[in-house]
Amino acid sequence: xxxxxxxxxxxxxxxxxxxxxxxxxxxxxxxxxxxxxxxxxxxxxxxxxxxxxxxxxxxxxxxxxxxxxxxxxxxxxxxxxxxxxxxxxxxxxxxxxxxxxxxxxxxxxxxxxxxxxxxxxxxxxxxxxxxxxxxxxxxxxxxxxxxxxxxxxxxxxxxxxxxxxxxxxxxxxxxxxxxxxxxxxxxxxxxxxxxxxxxxxxxxxxxxxxxxxxxxxxxxxxxxxxxxxxxxxxxxxxxxxxxxxxxxxxxxxxxxxxxxxxxxxxxxxxxxxxxxxxxxxxxxxxxxxxxxxxxxxxxxxxxxxxxxxxxxxxxxxxxxxxxxxxxxxxxxxxxxxxxxxxxxxxxxxxxxxxxxxxxxxxxxxxxxxxxxxxxxxxxxxxxxxxxxxxxxxxxxxxxxxxxxxxxxxxxxxxxxxxxxxxxxxxxxxxxxxxxxxxxxxxxxxxxxxxxxxxxxxxxxxxxxxxxxxxxxxxxxxxxxxxxxxxxxxxxxxxxxxxxxxxxxxxxxxxxxxxxxxxxxxxxxxxxxxxxxxxxxxxxxxxxxxxxxxxxxxxxxxxxxxxxxxxxxxxxx
Numbered sequence: 001x002x003x004x005x006x007x008x009x010x011x012x013x014x015x016x017x018x019x020x021x022x023x024x025x026x027x028x029x030x031x032x033x034x035x036x037x038x039x040x041x042x043x044x045x046x047x048x049x050x051x052x053x054x055x056x057x058x059x060x061x062x063x064x065x066x067x068x069x070x071x072x073x074x075x076x077x078x079x080x081x082x083x084x085x086x087x088x089x090x091x092x093x094x095x096x097x098x099x100x101x102x103x104x105x106x107x108x109x110x111x112x113x114x115x116x117x118x119x120x121x122x123x124x125x126x127x128x129x130x131x132x133x134x135x136x137x138x139x140x141x142x143x144x145x146x147x148x149x150x151x152x153x154x155x156x157x158x159x160x161x162x163x164x165x166x167x168x169x170x171x172x173x174x175x176x177x178x179x180x181x182x183x184x185x186x187x188x189x190x191x192x193x194x195x196x197x198x199x200x201x202x203x204x205x206x207x208x209x210x211x212x213x214x215x216x217x218x219x220x221x222x223x224x225x226x227x228x229x230x231x232x233x234x235x236x237x238x239x240x241x242x243x244x245x246x247x248x249x250x251x252x253x254x255x256x257x258x259x260x261x262x263x264x265x266x267x268x269x270x271x272x273x274x275x276x277x278x279x280x281x282x283x284x285x286x287x288x289x290x291x292x293x294x295x296x297x298x299x300x301x302x303x304x305x306x307x308x309x310x311x312x313x314x315x316x317x318x319x320x321x322x323x324x325x326x327x328x329x330x331x332x333x334x335x336x337x338x339x340x341x342x343x344x345x346x347x348x349x350x351x352x353x354x355x356x357x358x359x360x361x362x363x364x365x366x367x368x369x370x371x372x373x374x375x376x377x378x379x380x381x382x383x384x385x386x387x388x389x390x391x392x393x394x395x396x397x398x399x400x401x402x403x404x405x406x407x408x409x410x411x412x413x414x415x416x417x418x419x420x421x422x423x424x425x426x427x428x429x430x431x432x433x434x435x436x437x438x439x440x441x442x443x444x445x446x447x448x449x450x451x452x453x454x455x456x457x458x459x460x461x462x463x464x465x466x467x468x469x470x471x472x473x474x475x476x477x478x479x480x481x482x483x484x485x486x487x488x489x490x491x492x493x494x495x496x497x498x499x500x501x502x503x504x505x506x507x508x509x510x511x512x513x514x515x516x517x518x519x520x521x522x523x524x525x526x527x528x529x530x531x532x533x534x535x536x537x538x539x540x541x542x543x544x545x546x547x548x549x550x551x552x553x554x555x556x557x558x559x560x561x562x563x564x565x566x567x568x569x570x571x572x
Contacts, residue, residue: 068157126194141280147343174187190288192249197246199243277297277307
């Protein structure tokens with residue numbers, strides 16, 4: 001083989017080692033976000049692109065599932081309530097009405113309570129606004145937001161309005177004060193509202209009453225008056241003062257009592273990652289609202305399908321912090337957007353009454369009538385399982401199967417069935433007496449074989465605690481002659497001499513006579529000599545039975561256990 005034909009392993013693996021690395025997994029790059037502009041006023045001059053943008057806006061309000069709406073005073077203008085910063089707003093008209101030198105913004109500052117004149121003007125303005133809100137009706141855009149809440153597609157409504165038109169609708173109801181922990185209502189009032197008034201001392205919240213706010217003095221709190229009357233008149237203590245009532249709305253340069261709760265709601269909604277943010281009817285001059293909108297739009301635009309929209313007659317706010325914040329900037333009225341989306345109203349009747357012709361319904365829809373025939377069969381002759389399972393006998397006549405019961409119906413627990421104990425042979429209470437024969441020797445050999453087969457018992461573990469010493473049994477005749485397993489086993493080890501004496505009907509052979517002659521025991525009545533009275537012998541059982549050497553003797557032989565003194569030669 002030529003050296004040019006040889007291919008190394010390195011050349012086989014790395015075809016082009018000097019080239020670029022192999023292509024990795026394809027990464028889909030998102031298209032850069034751009035801001036599109038849509039003008040609703042020039043509806044006749046809309047082109048194809050404007051129609052696409054309008055379709056994008058309506059589709060977002062119809063299909064998105066987590067929509068956040070941040071609304072200002074502009075959504076209530078069509079209801080007859082003026083806004084703040086427009087040419088016909090409150091900041092422009094209030095100085096002429098109340099003779100103020102500066103802007104009407106001063107009537108919404110916390111310093112209005114420093115002077116009687118400004119306090120009187122503030123009370124007049126609040127009383128007039130309260131009257132307007134009670135006579136106004138929600139706008140079409142209010143109904144659009146309520147429909148989103150009814151369909152469970154509205155994540156939150158952050159409103160800067162104090163008129164209460166949105167919170168008067170049941171789907172957009174709120175709680176005052178706002179709770180610090182969830183769950184939170186659908187509507188969050190950023191600046192309070194004219195629907196409630198609060199005491200500056202005891203913080204008691206009540207429904208707003210415009211008739212109390214007349215003149216330069218704020219009305220007194222009735223709750224504080226009652227408490228102070230009880231303290232001074234009945235208890236004889238000094239007065240702690242009486243609080244003054246004021247509308248529960250946040251003024252400029254004033255602390256917001258719901259600040260902590262609002263911050264918690266905003267953090268929770270940002271974690272939920274909304275898919276649409278609609279900012280409508282506000283100029284975003286308030287720094288807190290501006291920062292909230294910036295963060296909400298940043299989180300929403302981070303989603304692939306997120307949409308952010310600005311809807312207002314004025315252009316969007318400018319600034320480095322709000323750059324690349326909007327997908328759609330819609331110039332037009334919010335009520336026109338609501339009419340284009342055309343969602344059903346929350347209070348519309350879902351089911352309308354429809355007159356149905358029963359005869360036509362039976363002929364066209366049902367078509368064929370189902371005829372069901374029920375036959376009554378005899379339970380004894382029935383063949384079906386259901387028929388056999390039916391029992392028409394009274395409850396008292398049913399037998400109770402106690403032996404075969406394995407369980408009970410729930411919810412009670414099933415009874416425990418005890419397993420049958422093994423049946424063994426009953427041992428006799430009294431052991432049999434062993435007589436001198438071959439059976440005695442056979443019994444001893446069997447016992448030795450059984451003992452040899454049994455495995456050695458395990459030694460018990462030594463416990464740390466000292467075991468109590470067993471008490472010696474009482475020396476009684478009943479315990480001595482009691483029939484137990486030990487006594488029956490020991491009966492085979494008794495010498496043959498004593499076994500023969502225990503049988504009174506044994507044959508009197510010459511050898512037996514000789515045994516009796518030389519026995520140390522007193523003679524029985526059969527020997528012919530009278531036996532005198534004897535003392536009772538107390539038998540004391542030993543603590544440990546002595547080991548006896550058992551001798552296997554042939555039948556018919558005598559082997560006494562001991563030899564009396566002086567008679568050894570005669571016995572041999």
